[in-house]
Amino acid sequence: MERILRxxxxxxxxxxxxxxxxxxHRAGRWLTSSIVxxxxxxxxxxxxxxxxxxxxxxxVTGTAAPTSSxxxxxxxxxxxxxxxxxxxxxxxxxxxxxxxxxAIVVEGMASGDDWWLVKVSQDEGRFEPADEWSGIKxxxxxxxxxERYGGVEAIDVCAIGVAGEQRMAAAGVCFSDRxxxxxxxxxxxxxxxxxxxxxxxxxxxxxxxxEGVSIAxxxxxxxxxxxxxxxxxxxxITKPKGALNTYGTxxxxxxxxEAGALPTRNFxxxxxxxxxxxxxxxxxxxxxxxxxxxxxxHPCSPGCIIAxxxxxxxxxxxxxxxxxxxxxxxxxxxxxxxxxxxxxxEMNQLCNEYGLDTIEMGGTIAVAMEGGVAAFGDAQRAxxxxxEVGEATPRGRILGNGAVVTGRAYxxxxxxxxxxxxxxxxxxxxxKGIGMTYATTPMGADHTAGYTIAPEILGVSEKLDPLDPxxxxxxxxxxxxxxxxxxxxxxxxxxxAILDIESGFEGMIDECNGVLGTNWDADDVTRIGGExxxxxxxxxxxxxxxxxxxxxxxxMESEPLPPHDAVWDxxxxxxxxxxx
Amino acid sequence: xxxxVRRFASLVREGVPGRAGEPAQVELPPSATIDDLLETLxxxxxxxxxxMVNGRTVSCGDHVLGDGDRVGLFPPVGGG
Ligand code: SF4
Numbered sequence: 001m002e003r004i005l006r007x008x009x010x011x012x013x014x015x016x017x018x019x020x021x022x023x024x025h026r027a028g029r030w031l032t033s034s035i036v037x038x039x040x041x042x043x044x045x046x047x048x049x050x051x052x053x054x055x056x057x058x059x060v061t062g063t064a065a066p067t068s069s070x071x072x073x074x075x076x077x078x079x080x081x082x083x084x085x086x087x088x089x090x091x092x093x094x095x096x097x098x099x100x101x102x103a104i105v106v107e108g109m110a111s112g113d114d115w116w117l118v119k120v121s122q123d124e125g126r127f128e129p130a131d132e133w134s135g136i137k138x139x140x141x142x143x144x145x146x147e148r149y150g151g152v153e154a155i156d157v158c159a160i161g162v163a164g165e166q167r168m169a170a171a172g173v174c175f176s177d178r179x180x181x182x183x184x185x186x187x188x189x190x191x192x193x194x195x196x197x198x199x200x201x202x203x204x205x206x207x208x209x210x211e212g213v214s215i216a217x218x219x220x221x222x223x224x225x226x227x228x229x230x231x232x233x234x235x236x237i238t239k240p241k242g243a244l245n246t247y248g249t250x251x252x253x254x255x256x257x258e259a260g261a262l263p264t265r266n267f268x269x270x271x272x273x274x275x276x277x278x279x280x281x282x283x284x285x286x287x288x289x290x291x292x293x294x295x296x297x298h299p300c301s302p303g304c305i306i307a308x309x310x311x312x313x314x315x316x317x318x319x320x321x322x323x324x325x326x327x328x329x330x331x332x333x334x335x336x337x338x339x340x341x342x343x344x345x346e347m348n349q350l351c352n353e354y355g356l357d358t359i360e361m362g363g364t365i366a367v368a369m370e371g372g373v374a375a376f377g378d379a380q381r382a383x384x385x386x387x388e389v390g391e392a393t394p395r396g397r398i399l400g401n402g403a404v405v406t407g408r409a410y411x412x413x414x415x416x417x418x419x420x421x422x423x424x425x426x427x428x429x430x431x432k433g434i435g436m437t438y439a440t441t442p443m444g445a446d447h448t449a450g451y452t453i454a455p456e457i458l459g460v461s462e463k464l465d466p467l468d469p470x471x472x473x474x475x476x477x478x479x480x481x482x483x484x485x486x487x488x489x490x491x492x493x494x495x496x497a498i499l500d501i502e503s504g505f506e507g508m509i510d511e512c513n514g515v516l517g518t519n520w521d522a523d524d525v526t527r528i529g530g531e532x533x534x535x536x537x538x539x540x541x542x543x544x545x546x547x548x549x550x551x552x553x554x555x556m557e558s559e560p561l562p563p564h565d566a567v568w569d570x571x572x573x574x575x576x577x578x579x580x
Numbered sequence: 581x582x583x584x585v586r587r588f589a590s591l592v593r594e595g596v597p598g599r600a601g602e603p604a605q606v607e608l609p610p611s612a613t614i615d616d617l618l619e620t621l622x623x624x625x626x627x628x629x630x631x632m633v634n635g636r637t638v639s640c641g642d643h644v645l646g647d648g649d650r651v652g653l654f655p656p657v658g659g660g
Contacts (some may be wrong), residue, residue, distance in 0.1 A: 235656075236629075236655065236656035237656050237657065237658035238658075242656075243589060243590070243655065243656060243657040243658060243659075244658060244659060246589075246590070247589055247657075248659070249659030249660055250659065251589055251657045251658075251659055252657065252658070252659040252660075254586075254588045254589075254600060254601050254652075254654075255588065255630070255632075255652070255654055255657055258586065258588075258632050258635060258652035258654075259632060259635055259637075260635040275601065276599065276600060276601030276602065279600065279601060280589070280659075281588065281589060281592065281599070281600035281601070282599075282600070285599065285600075308659070325659075325660075326659045326660060327660070447660065448660060451660065454658070457637075458630075458656075458657065458658050459629055459630050459637070459656075460656075460658060463637060463639060465636075465637070466637075467636075492660065493658070493659075493660060496658040563634075563635055564635060
């Protein structure tokens with residue numbers, strides 16, 4: 001039977017309850033946003049006992065559907081003040097789904113100074129003391145937790161690092177990868193700080209005895225998953241030894257740079273002279289040189305066909321960090337003027353160890369550099385600054401609270417953010433559609449909320465001119481489709497294949513219908529996506545957000561961005577069409 | 581005339597000097613097109629998914645190149 005596990009931190013109880021009828025068919029982002037919308041007072045403080053953290057695996061998570069082991073995490077964000085959903089690929093979500101747990105809702109707040117771990121299994125959620133894992137690096141905490149609770153085969157781990165413990169707004173929620181590394185993040189929006197405020201250090205899931213996900217129509221489901229798998233296996237971006245499997249997501253560095261849209265030195269320029277040195281191709285070549293063999297990437301979570309997750313190796317061939325994603329590579333690299341992969345790897349690893357969102361931290365260090373704290377390109381100083389965050393020094397606390405707080409502390413005007421969240425790795429002045437997504441998504445500046453880069457740059461689904469301003473309907477359509485995919489439990493990267501291969505798109509819908517016994521078609525994808533966005537916007541409105549917040553920072557309207565010398569020139573009326 | 585060409589990802593392969601993104605000067609006759617360039621480089625049209633000239637995507641092979649153009653050649657790539 002499908003159930004919700006309510007973890008009450010105030011009285012330290014964990015109770016199973018049935019999934020209410022109104023949430024039937026809701027999972028992933030649809031369910032996290034529904035519960036946050038229904039249970040959190042919109043004007044409450046994100047670090048108060050009134051906030052909740054909701055975890056929900058998607059509709060097909062935990063099944064044999066390919067590339068579907070995602071977990072959505074929702075809350076009111078301490079970074080943006082808006083509703084938030086962030087998701088990660090990890091076996092943790094699959095185990096939860098196989099236990100029949102549609103969602104975990106963490107509510108209330110523990111009194112006292114103790115940290116807690118909750119072990120979730122078939123029959124209970126058990127509270128255990130977790131003080132011994134606080135204040136240490138996450139890789140050490142994970143190793144010790146695995147040792148205590150049965151190893152990588154038995155459990156998956158979700159935890160916060162010291163940044164979350166210190167309730168910093170750039171703190172992410174860390175999940176285990178397939179090998180048990182502390183490396184897969186529901187990174188954005190500071191949800192790690194919300195868990196920290198509740199004094200919940202970790203949740204581990206043991207799925208022994210689980211009955212598995214119940215499937216209403218097995219034949220339809222199987223047909224669907226085969227169509228999705230075929231699409232993933234045949235598309236050049238997603239197939240084995242294809243672009244993602246070979247070069248990882250950082251294969252984007254060069255193409256976005258070539259398009260003049262790679263934000264460089266805190267969004268001053270659109271091209272970085274060191275781009276090729278930090279790109280996915282350089283990661284592949286560097287690993288080959290250092291390990292003596294061609295390394296293809298690995299799945300972050302069980303059942304992923306695309307397998308885009310990399311490991312960067314030190315000169316002696318030992319593992320330095322996993323995973324150098326495009327976003328992290330750019331944020332800690334080009335955006336800070338740093339062109340040294342070993343330095344980027346070290347910063348990436350420090351973010352993993354301290355429990356930080358790499359995008360927000362790269363953006364924050366760039367803003368700090370703008371404010372004179374360090375010179376652009378000074379990797380050594382940037383590494384020291386990250387250590388300060390991990391040590392929670394006064395300066396570290398400023399940085400750990402993100403780019404807007406840092407900009408204010410150091411008197412910086414050029415803070416590229418929307419609703420308090422630093423922009424990711426695509427310059428909106430040079431790619432108009434993604435700027436419209438940044439401005440209008442309920443999440444604050446977030447590329448994954450409506451990835452118009454696919455048609456605007458990558459020529460996936462169609463080829464659009466990135467500088468063409470007429471993108472309102474594209475941005476809206478992508479946001480709706482994304483909200484749906486985020487609810488299926490599939491990794492968003494399946495979109496590269498299923499936007500080009502129609503049977504793959506049908507397959508995704510068949511899989512959902514197979515699991516749920518529904519009759520959805522392509523129109524329902526848009527309808528459900530639209531409903532999710534409407535829920536999220538309703539929450540934001542009640543929290544005090546209006547159209548005025550759906551705007552990019554003013555400096556982008558006046559400062560031309562080289563090499564195209566483009567400014568942000570989308571009218572307010574055009575932006576408002578996206579959220580109409 | 582000369583154009584400055586950068587090849588990326590799987591378009592960089594054995595036998596071709598240089599790394600991904602390393603600029604190479606390619607000598608072409610005046611008013612050469614993208615198709616002419618690909619032929620000179622022995623690249624098949626199907627494997628080149630995107631061509632950028634001076635940072636803008638160019639869709640047709642008969643696009644005429646100019647002296648000093650910066651050309652980027654990409655296979656299908658994606659990420660996030
Ligand atoms: S495509 Fe990459 S990020 Fe997505 S689930 Fe697979 S390995 Fe993880």
